[in-house]
Amino acid sequence: DAGITQSPRHKVTETGTPVTLRCHQTENHRYMYWYRQDPGHGLRLIHYSYGVKDTDKGEVSDGYSVSRSKTEDFLLTLESATSSQTSVYFCAISGKQGGNTEAFFGQGTRLTVV
């Protein structure tokens, strides 16, 4: 898994509560990404990061915020969870210096908002 750890792997939360998902890498890749995957939609990019404290919005960023205070950690926060944010969330990394250009994905976090 190219040294990517997502936590938690499963979470059930109530509507309106804040939720933070964590992506941790040990490979010193420059770029980190958060995707969500829903039936019928495939994987969609939420937010991504070019480096520490350098982030940008993806295709479906509404309702989500991110932070990257260290190279190895990329946090995804749902400020007030809604049922439409029930999904599987994948973190990805790429851009290891001197490495190849492909992306590596974590195993996913299954989030259920009830």
Next chain:
Amino acid sequence: DAKTTQPPSMDCAEGRAANLPCNHSTISGNEYVYWYRQIHSQGPQYIIHGLKNNETNEMASLIITEDRKSSTLILPHATLRDTAVYYCIVQRGGTSYGKLTFGQGTILTVHP
């Protein structure tokens, strides 16, 4: 990034070659073709990529047509463990690494 078109599903017999096509007729000169696959509910896994030359690695071969408007991923001896969703993605190099736009992919089912 250019859009891609893939058949929604394909079948293959175990031990035979699986040939997965992808159309990317609007590809630009600086865009690469990447293939990933997703087994069951795991995270996507990189397979191979290329610009204009055919490529081969331990997992697969990638054949890109001369006009670069289409490509074929070849799994030379498919096994049951190759059953997965296969995604063909076109992206520019540079800082867009990993900023992948996924379509629906092709569901490959390998039969015994």
